[in-house]
Amino acid sequence: MKKNWLVASVLLVFTLGIQASEQKLPEHWFGEDPNSTITIDYSDWDYVLQASVLLSGPPSRELASEDRGSIGTRMKNKYNVKTINAGNKFFYERFRKTPELKATVSTIRDSLQKVPAEVQLNQLKNDEQLAYWLNLYNVVVVDEINKVYPQKKLEDFVTDDDGLLERKTVTVEGVALSLNDIQHKVLKVKFNKDPLTLYGMYQGYIGSPSIRKHAYTGDNVRRTLTANAFDFINSNRGTYPAGKEFLVANFYKRNADYFPDFKADLSAHLKEYLSGSDQYSLDNAKKMVAKIDDWTVTDIYGSNQNFGGSVADSSAALLGAFSQIGGPPETSEIANTELLSSALQSRATDYGRFSPELMLRLKELKLRNEQSRGTVTVKDLKEESEQN
Structure with a gap:
């Protein structure tokens, strides 16, 4: 009897410890201001995506050609011919070879985590909040995959108990979050289990929704998620x-x-x-x-080992003539990443996501909110500033 009581006590203490360690999410993460004109600037992340994402084109049921191996070897790459060409690809190989590019993604990640400290999320429209959480989610995924690339198969990396989805890799307003927390405790609750939100959460492998060639914004998030859903559902993956x-x-x-x-x-x-x-x-x-x-990483060619020949023998390596940044978002090919390295690194060291004027106004609103201990509804800031 005494032994059973001791075991029960230990389990109770353990359970209470787990509950105590679970931080309550701020209530303002679940409100909105439908009249808000505040928008978040994702120019830095947009720049990375336009430079690093290769579009797969319209979804297709066609099978890929099998790898026959290079001359002088019987070694071949193994991949699923039904799915290998499905979904957009990311230029992880260049980030592996260019430390400053990897550092830039980490800087963008840190900057995005700080956004709710600058403006409470309930001062934004719901679509603006949805875009924020999806961009943060995807930046974290790219940043974490950069750390393990050229790992080719990501199943264990993503799904382990301490894997990509479960680890507390994000801190927002002092709250430690995992990617699963963002999905299940924030987005699923806030958007009432809307399946469309699933297609915005890129997880780095072919069998997950595509990473897009532009950042999500409040204006484009719904139509972009719809396009991603159409692409995923009509492809073999x-x-x-x-x-x-x-x-x-x-x-x-x-x-x-x-x-x-x-x-x-x-x-x-x-x-x-x-x-x-x-x-x-x-x-x-x-x-x-x-x-x-298909748990294959969505890189362009870096994880496909080239047997028996130089990298120039790889058909994927013939993507060589990349266009410069500046083409229409969803049409231009991968940009010159050397240009990206120097230009973006100088811009993203201390990236401001709101104008100085708006930041001053947000600080005033925050102070007024703290003094009144009430809820501030953000109206049209431009119109209000003109009246003043």
């Missing part, structure tokens, strides 16, 4: 008609709480974006099976 079965990504199974009646709710969701012929395949399949996975 998201769904695949297979006769009597309709295959879907395990990504959906890992996020099954967004689809309480998994088959019915997921089917209805997929039909919003699937092409006509694939909708027919889904309707006529005898069962839906979650079995698609």
Whole structure:
């Protein structure tokens, strides 16, 4: 009896310790000002993405060519021909070779974590807040993958108990967060389990939603998420008609709480974006099976070992003639990363996300809010400043 009491006491103390270590999220993370005109500047992150993301083009069911190996060797790269070309790619190899570029991403990450200390999130519109959390999430993913690249397969790195999604890698207003905390404790709660938000959380592997060639903003976040959903669902990494079965990504199974009646709710969701012929395949399949996975890192060529020849033998290495920064966002190819290195590093050392005038106004509002102990509703700052 005494032994059982001791075990129970230890478990109680342990449970209470875990609960005590869980910090309560600030209430203002879950409010909004629908009239707000405050926007967050992501020029630095946008610059990185336009310089480093290679667009995969429209989603396709075509299979990739198999690697036949180089002359003089029987060694070949192994990859899934159904999914290897799916989704946008990121130029991790250049970041591996250019420490100042890696440092720039870390600087952007630190800067984004400080945004809610400059302006309370409930002083922003909901779409502006959604863009903020998605950009922060994706910057952290790129920054963390930079630390382990050229690791090719990311399943353990992402899903381990102390992996990318579970580690407390973010601190916002003194609250330590994991990427799963951002998804499940912030976004899922604030946006009522909206499945569309899933497509904004890039996780670094082919079987996850794509990283985009521009930063999310309050103005573009909804249409960009819709485009990402269409891309994912109509590519082989998201769904695949297979006769009597309709295959879907395990990504959906890992996020099954967004689809309480998994088959019915997921089917209805997929039909919003699937092409006509694939909708027919889904309707006529005898069962839906979650079995698609591709944990390959979404780099351009660096993790594909080149057997028996120089790097110039690699078809991916023939991406050589990259265009300069400045083309239309979603159309230009990868930019000259040497140019990116010098130009961005000088800009992002101490990046300000609000104008000096707005920062002064936000400090005044914060002080007024603290003095009144009430809630400040931010009106049209431009209009108000003109009146003053």
